[in-house]
């Protein structure tokens with residue numbers, strides 16, 4: 001995961017440092033003062049033709065004072081490279097642009113304290129930009145369930161095959177382990193075999209599942225599951241829904257209807273960590289149809305470049321709650337923005 005971005009970030013560090021060595025910096029102190037020093041210094045060494053001595057002196061003085069100045073021009077090339085790396089890591093274009101803009105604003109024209117290396121300053125800016133996106137509106141699923149009126153109704157949405165049903169089974173296992181009473185609603189009444197697939201999980205986990213026949217109204221199934229939870233003092237209803245394309249108007253309308261009738265406490269958008277640019281469009285349209293509370297990214301055990309997490313969090317403004325990291329019930333990891341960014345940037 002993240003290899004390409006890591007490699008590019010290394011290049012970015014180097015390239016910024018080289019820029020600073022090669023190009024003269026704006027003087028930090030009064031130019032006149034610099035010139036006096038230049039005269040005194042001049043006889044001692046020959047100035048290299050490509051780097052005027054005054055520039056070197058000014059920069060040296062800035063560095064002595066613990067400062068470095070980055071110009072937009074210095075940043076242009078390295079930032080372009082970094083943007084390409086973000087794009088190659090599956091961060092969607094508008095998201096990559098907004099991250100790069102932020103870093104440019106953060107770094108350019110400022111007298112940065114030169115405590116460590118310039119590369120570290122650049123890395124901090126990138127870390128801040130990504131952490132800001134990933135830490136928006138934090139939501140701790142376990143705390144939410146603990147603190148909320150029961151039953152907590154959770155509806156899962158997403159396109160076909162992203163891992164909604166498997167994730168429901170994983171969450172049911174997780175909740176069961178914390179002694180939280182769970183009911184599962186077989187809200188995918190559309191795909192042949194969907195009810196049986198979920199039933200198998202429910203049986204294996206020893207969790208009650210409410211179902212109707214295939215082709216019936218999913219809102220009615222979930223409604224019944226909520227009623228069951230109320231009368232049997234269950235804490236959480238996990239409601240499956242059929243996978244649907246975000247461009248299918250009728251099926252998206254059906255999702256809105258489910259939301260209107262059920263009034264879920266949480267709507268969780270499930271997508272794949274390996275999703276590319278299209279993840280942004282999907283997340284946006286699902287979020288527009290039925291506002292989501294957070295996302296779960298599955299298949300993070302596959303060769304994920306990590307970009308989908310950044311893109312989806314940015315476009316929805318909602319947190320990533322968990323990562324699916326395999327096909328077993330235990331393969332669900334709470335999403336930790338700090339952990340994610342450290343892995344992204346580790347050398």
Ligand SMILES: Nc1nc2c(ncn2[C@@H]2O[C@H](COP(=O)(O)OP(=O)(O)OP(=O)(O)O)[C@@H](O)[C@H]2O)c(=O)[nH]1
Pocket residue numbers: 158159160161162163164165166167188191194241242243244298299300301302323324325326327331
């Ligand atoms: N490697 C890996 N596979 C996963 C993960 N989560 C789900 N899968 C697999 O992805 C496939 C699809 O999972 P489902 O849970 O059926 O997906 P879905 O979103 O319910 O699919 P539809 O109901 O058809 O929309 C299955 O083979 C799962 O085992 C994961 O975190 N890692």
Ligand SMILES: [Mg+2]
Pocket residue numbers: 164165166188194240241242243
């Ligand atoms: Mg399913």
